[in-house]
Amino acid sequence: MKARDLTDLALRNLREAVFRNALTTLGVAVGVASLVAMLSLGVGLQQLASKRLSQSGLFDTIFVTPKNSFRGMGRPQREVQPDKPPRALDADARKEIEKLPNVIEVYPQVRFFTEVRFNNKPYATVVAGMPDSSKNSGSFDGMQGRFFSSPTANEAILQIEFAKDLSEKPDSLLGQDLILRYAERQALAASATDPPGSPGEPSGGFSVVPKELRLKIVGVVETEPAAGYGGYGNARLLMPLETAATLRAAQVNDLRDIVRDASANKTTYPSLSVRAKSPSQVDALESSIKALGFNTFSLLDASKSLRTFFSVFDLLLGIFGSLALAVATLGIVNTLVMAILERRREIGVLKALGAADSDVQQLFFVEAGVMGFLGGILGVLFGWLLGRALTYGTNVYLHRQNLNSIELSSVPWWLVLSALAFAVLVSLAAGFYPASRAAKLNPVDALRYE
Amino acid sequence: MPASDPAIHLDHTSRHYSMGLTTVRAVDDLSLFVNQNEFLALLGSSGSGKSTLLNLIGGLDRPTSGSIVVDGQNLAALSSLDLARYRRNTIGMIFQSFNLLPRMTLEENIELPLRLAEIDRGERPARVRKALERVRLTHRVGHRPTELSGGEQQRVAIARALVNRPKILLADEPTGNLDSVTGEAILALLREQSQLGMTIVMVTHERSIAEEFADRIAVMGDGKLLSISSAQGLAQ
Numbered sequence: 001m002k003a004r005d006l007t008d009l010a011l012r013n014l015r016e017a018v019f020r021n022a023l024t025t026l027g028v029a030v031g032v033a034s035l036v037a038m039l040s041l042g043v044g045l046q047q048l049a050s051k052r053l054s055q056s057g058l059f060d061t062i063f064v065t066p067k068n069s070f071r072g073m074g075r076p077q078r079e080v081q082p083d084k085p086p087r088a089l090d091a092d093a094r095k096e097i098e099k100l101p102n103v104i105e106v107y108p109q110v111r112f113f114t115e116v117r118f119n120n121k122p123y124a125t126v127v128a129g130m131p132d133s134s135k136n137s138g139s140f141d142g143m144q145g146r147f148f149s150s151p152t153a154n155e156a157i158l159q160i161e162f163a164k165d166l167s168e169k170p171d172s173l174l175g176q177d178l179i180l181r182y183a184e185r186q187a188l189a190a191s192a193t194d195p196p197g198s199p200g201e202p203s204g205g206f207s208v209v210p211k212e213l214r215l216k217i218v219g220v221v222e223t224e225p226a227a228g229y230g231g232y233g234n235a236r237l238l239m240p241l242e243t244a245a246t247l248r249a250a251q252v253n254d255l256r257d258i259v260r261d262a263s264a265n266k267t268t269y270p271s272l273s274v275r276a277k278s279p280s281q282v283d284a285l286e287s288s289i290k291a292l293g294f295n296t297f298s299l300l301d302a303s304k305s306l307r308t309f310f311s312v313f314d315l316l317l318g319i320f321g322s323l324a325l326a327v328a329t330l331g332i333v334n335t336l337v338m339a340i341l342e343r344r345r346e347i348g349v350l351k352a353l354g355a356a357d358s359d360v361q362q363l364f365f366v367e368a369g370v371m372g373f374l375g376g377i378l379g380v381l382f383g384w385l386l387g388r389a390l391t392y393g394t395n396v397y398l399h400r401q402n403l404n405s406i407e408l409s410s411v412p413w414w415l416v417l418s419a420l421a422f423a424v425l426v427s428l429a430a431g432f433y434p435a436s437r438a439a440k441l442n443p444v445d446a447l448r449y450e
Numbered sequence: 451m452p453a454s455d456p457a458i459h460l461d462h463t464s465r466h467y468s469m470g471l472t473t474v475r476a477v478d479d480l481s482l483f484v485n486q487n488e489f490l491a492l493l494g495s496s497g498s499g500k501s502t503l504l505n506l507i508g509g510l511d512r513p514t515s516g517s518i519v520v521d522g523q524n525l526a527a528l529s530s531l532d533l534a535r536y537r538r539n540t541i542g543m544i545f546q547s548f549n550l551l552p553r554m555t556l557e558e559n560i561e562l563p564l565r566l567a568e569i570d571r572g573e574r575p576a577r578v579r580k581a582l583e584r585v586r587l588t589h590r591v592g593h594r595p596t597e598l599s600g601g602e603q604q605r606v607a608i609a610r611a612l613v614n615r616p617k618i619l620l621a622d623e624p625t626g627n628l629d630s631v632t633g634e635a636i637l638a639l640l641r642e643q644s645q646l647g648m649t650i651v652m653v654t655h656e657r658s659i660a661e662e663f664a665d666r667i668a669v670m671g672d673g674k675l676l677s678i679s680s681a682q683g684l685a686q
Contacts (some may be wrong), residue, residue: 001568012553352510352543353610355534356530358531
């Protein structure tokens, strides 16, 4: 029989016992809904975690350092030819890396230990420059006050513990000024004995000059912001990266730079953070940066472990969600076996008119498949609604706890299509026994059946 | 043995059933031929094996031994699929209880064999209409079987049996559920098909009907062929 005729007949048969078939279909729908709701929770949580991690820059950031020209204890010198000095991580290199495909931004890590004066009292702390992109990292969600008004603003965001050191009421600090006291690096003139144009040779240095900068406190952040490799967890005063970079504050690595590069006047970076468009592009980007002559490091491996964890998590949720669907398949078997008993004579007539065993079998398969498909559609809808309800309920709770709302569940297209396909496949499997039984009916016995 | 090839030829055909320790010989070593375009009546008392014989000729059952050759095909040797094709293309069957599908209209009931034979959808309405014309029921096309009288239902069953243009029509007690007047009308219709060139084998237990409408009458008893003669001869 042609597919269209088969479907026509199957639909007609399903309409004949519409109430019973609707209940069976509803059973499938409940099963699929449970599966979809479970998996949507898994997907939602994974997306939530991935989004936070992606925004934090931990998994799409590559940490770039110059190649170490020093031989470590007992370690052979790597990839550096003795007559060729390691390439400096300077402004030129930064521009070159910026031009690589799939690079969103390249920024240096500016971090220094210094003194802060507030109400004429000194406080020692670590200061870190925050790139403008960290605004969307999620770390500043729910902060008191606001993010920096511009990438070059003389503004500061304090970590809550540091803010508590400054005042018993951290929110009262907003709008007040503090004084940042730091050591500015000023280049010394190169020695006349140094050969010109010989980077890497110790031929110059710099002096440090005490300076002060007034910063306006614009925010207090609850959680420790983590952006880029290594994070800023230890930094208790955050300021715009560009502002921090213009300070030319003496950093821990400066002494090493003196040894490595004579031209202290030239901007070199101890490290650069390179953000890729997505974690999947980190591997290729790392290779490109290595080809430019730098060392790289990323936390991509950790990201892979995370994906493995969520795959196992989704699998477990899927198994629990499938239990209801397994019960629903019993409903399909029951409905179709009942249909065979009721339609025994009809099957006999069909066979007498020339229906092959396979025609009868396919007819029952299509009926099972249609119930599975309709149940699948309803189930996806119910599952989505269940996910929305769970998200709504969770967000009501979170709001009561003064926390930001989240998207707890997510039903992507692949889940919709997979759930539909799974519902149809499971229904066909459930229809296998009844369909085979119907196909094997003896037509003479079937025609005699009253 | 006729000069031309018979439409149906049964050669030492048996159909035995096992019921516990007992063997029921529904058809027992029966040999018979039916000529092309012949109207044969199978006469016999209840349990004589005539319906079993009809099922064997119709390819609904298989013989335990012997052969059944219909239209050049040995049914005993056909696969299940080929037997289904045979039922679809060579045979038309009508039953005592009509066996129409009650949830379908007349048109849909008659269209069913066309669906099974995968006849093109565009061709089907004309074939259905023609079949209904042959049984003079075109005015009831949209009705359901339950809305028809017994005679009308049997006419629809005949239309359904004829729609695939079979060579052989098998009728199992076609008038068993009808009053005598309606029964005669149905038999007249079958006779008409026979005259148009169709081979018909009809099971009945009413001798008078067999004598009036059939060409030959085969009498069965205990699964065996007791006698076979022309209907006119019996009538005399």
